[in-house]
Amino acid sequence: xxxxxxKNTGRxxxxxxxxxxxxxxxELGRFINPFLYVLFILMLPIRTGxxxxxxxxxxxxxxxxxxxxxxxxNAAACVFMxxxxxxxxxxxxxxxxxxxxxxxxxQSLGTPWMLSYAGTLVFFHHLVLFFLEALTLSTFFTTxxxxxxxxxxTLGLIMLSQLIMQRRRQ
Amino acid sequence: xYGIIAFFRRNYFxxxxxxxxxxxxxxxFRDNYYHQAGFFNSANSVAGSVYKTYSGITGYFxxxxxxxxxxxxxxxxxxxLSALPDTSKHVKVPKTNPYGDQYNFISAEIIDxxxxxxxxxxxxxVGKREGITEGMGIVSSAGVAGIVLxxxxxxxxxxxxxxxxxxxxAMLKKGGAFGTVVxxxxxxxxAWLMQIPMSEKVTPGDTIITSxxxxxxxxxxxxxxxxxxxxxxxxxxxxxKMRLTTNFKKLRFVYVISDLTKKEKTDLEExxxxxxxxxx
Numbered sequence: 001x002x003x004x005x006x007k008n009t010g011r012x013x014x015x016x017x018x019x020x021x022x023x024x025x026x027e028l029g030r031f032i033n034p035f036l037y038v039l040f041i042l043m044l045p046i047r048t049g050x051x052x053x054x055x056x057x058x059x060x061x062x063x064x065x066x067x068x069x070x071x072x073x074n075a076a077a078c079v080f081m082x083x084x085x086x087x088x089x090x091x092x093x094x095x096x097x098x099x100x101x102x103x104x105x106x107q108s109l110g111t112p113w114m115l116s117y118a119g120t121l122v123f124f125h126h127l128v129l130f131f132l133e134a135l136t137l138s139t140f141f142t143t144x145x146x147x148x149x150x151x152x153x154t155l156g157l158i159m160l161s162q163l164i165m166q167r168r169r170q
Numbered sequence: 171x172y173g174i175i176a177f178f179r180r181n182y183f184x185x186x187x188x189x190x191x192x193x194x195x196x197x198x199f200r201d202n203y204y205h206q207a208g209f210f211n212s213a214n215s216v217a218g219s220v221y222k223t224y225s226g227i228t229g230y231f232x233x234x235x236x237x238x239x240x241x242x243x244x245x246x247x248x249x250x251l252s253a254l255p256d257t258s259k260h261v262k263v264p265k266t267n268p269y270g271d272q273y274n275f276i277s278a279e280i281i282d283x284x285x286x287x288x289x290x291x292x293x294x295x296v297g298k299r300e301g302i303t304e305g306m307g308i309v310s311s312a313g314v315a316g317i318v319l320x321x322x323x324x325x326x327x328x329x330x331x332x333x334x335x336x337x338x339x340a341m342l343k344k345g346g347a348f349g350t351v352v353x354x355x356x357x358x359x360x361a362w363l364m365q366i367p368m369s370e371k372v373t374p375g376d377t378i379i380t381s382x383x384x385x386x387x388x389x390x391x392x393x394x395x396x397x398x399x400x401x402x403x404x405x406x407x408x409x410x411k412m413r414l415t416t417n418f419k420k421l422r423f424v425y426v427i428s429d430l431t432k433k434e435k436t437d438l439e440e441x442x443x444x445x446x447x448x449x450x
Contacts, residue, residue: 020217021224027419030286030356051186058190065197067220068284069211069291069327072197079194083187132198133288134355 004045012060015040020067023157031146034153035074037064038125039161041082042118043105046098050086057082070133077129081121088120106162107169118158119151126151211320211327212282212293218325221282221293229422236422243311273388275425276300278308283330285418288355290330292316296426297324305386307427313392313415314338314380315424326426332358332418339384340393343377345370351378351393351412358418361394363410370408372399378412385432 019037026034041057048056061075068074089104092113106114126147134143178185212218278300282293296302298321306318308328316328317336329336331353338351340363347370353361363378376396382389394412402409429435 017220020220024282024284027286030358033286050183054183054186054190058194061194066214067212067217067282068287069293070287070289071200071211072194076191076194076198079187079190083183083191135198139355 008040008044011040011043016060016063016067019064024068028153031149032153033146033150034157035064035122035125035129035150036154036157036161038078038081038122038154039118039158041078041085042121042158043103046089046102046104050082053085054079054082073129073132076132077125080128081125084121084124088117092117092120105165106159107166111159114159114162115155119155122151122154122158123147126154212291213297213320213322213325213327215322215324218281218293218295218322222295222325225279225281225295232422235420239311240423246311272429272431274428274430276302276428278302278424278426280422280424281325283418283421285330285332285358288334290332290418291319292328292330292421294318294326294328294424294426295324297322297326299323301428302326302426303428306429307386308424309387309391309427310416310421310424312417313394314387315416315418315421317386318426330418331361331414331416338387338393339381340378341381342366342370342372342396343379343390345372345376347372348381348383349410359414360397361412361414363394363396363412364407366408366410368401368403368406368408372396372408372410374398385429385435387427388429 015037019035023034023036026032037060041053041060044053044056057078058075061078062072064074064078065071089098094109094113102108104114104117109117130143130146130150131137212221276296278294278296280292281295282291284290292308292315294302294308302318302321304318304321308315308318314331316330316333318326318328320327331338331351333353334355336351336353339348340351341348347366349363349366351361351363366372374396378393378396380387380389380391380393392415394414396410397413398411400409400411
């Protein structure tokens with residue numbers, strides 16, 4: 001339990017620093033803005049209380065907002081994503097239930113599961129984030145293109161970091 | 171009463187979700203309409219020191235190009251200086267900088283900057299201790315860069331010119347027509363000059379400078395160069411695409427402009443306003 005807490009706290013800081021120091025300054029044009037930090041929320045243990053996940057997501061989003069000067073946008077997106085998480089977990093549950101030892105990772109539940117789980121939640125997160133950033137529907141297609149392209153980039157980075165973590169463990 | 175408690179116990183997840191979402195959206199909309207840059211931004215000591223440490227490391231990689239830029243700026247200023255007539259023999263010149271006693275330039279380093287959002291911000295390594303206050307203008311050696319929004323003891327956050335709410339009174343160097351510069355969240359190299367009447371003659375390549383109407387920027391600081399002129403026949407104005415002279419991706423060293431007469435100006439305006447209201 002304490003081990004789990006330490007691991008997740010460490011992950012929080014690692015993803016936070018990667019996000020605000022490296023990914024924020026990637027120069028891939030205005031359509032591709034990956035937000036890898038959401039993987040921290042995705043990787044919280046399956047059995048974490050859903051209200052706790054909501055609260056952790058809120059704090060994580062606010063911290064990112066502080067560095068991005070986006071006041072509340074990432075918090076809103078993360079809270080929405082955390083609200084959808086129990087539902088997404090249930091939809092993609094392998095036959096019956098998750099094992100007691102199952103973790104929301106590529107290593108534990110496999111590539112197809114991770115792709116659909118992360119893909120769905122990343123899409124919800126980016127949808128809220130980019131439409132709040134635009135705060136208008138007049139640029140609907142541009143904003144939606146950002147959601148899709150940035151979402152694909154985020155998902156790619158998530159799978160890549162999952163592979164790296166898996167390799168490190170072996 | 172028990173009914174309410176039972177409702178919250180049954181729906182605690184949804185209630186917490188709505189509450190947290192409400193808080194977040196409250197921040198989003200408050201910021202969008204009032205520009206209230208509070209404590210919770212990158213000017214605070216946590217975010218500021220993280221960015222400062224990191225830019226201290228990455229700064230070394232740009233030393234060469236930074237030196238070249240500085241030497242270019244020096245050459246340009248030396249040339250401008252030698253082109254000035256020598257007036258020291260005839261008149262007493264009390265000026266210490268080209269703008270006389272009105273403006274003071276404070277040098278600053280950018281420790282964080284973005285260009286790919288719709289609202290971009292610049293974090294600077296100077297704050298209250300260096301005399302920075304909200305509303306001061308920021309210029310690079312090439313042109314206008316932004317406006318300070320929020321200040322802490324050691325850091326400040328500025329609205330970049332690349333911000334959807336950025337507006338700046340500007341004029342065409344040739345002809346002197348006044349307009350407004352805005353950015354619409356597109357390419358970081360271009361902005362738009364609006365409200366230039368179609369009676370004016372505008373050609374690509376014309377320089378656009380600050381008008382000096384506000385207390386933020388002195389007059390005649392370069393903003394950009396006309397790239398493309400489109401007439402808007404229904405509105406009698408041109409829509410002018412301009413190339414910004416400041417390269418926001420390479421921005422690192424800037425000057426914060428403090429207008430020493432600003433207090434005098436605003437005090438006078440306030441006094442006039444008060445006197446007018448008392449008279450009524």
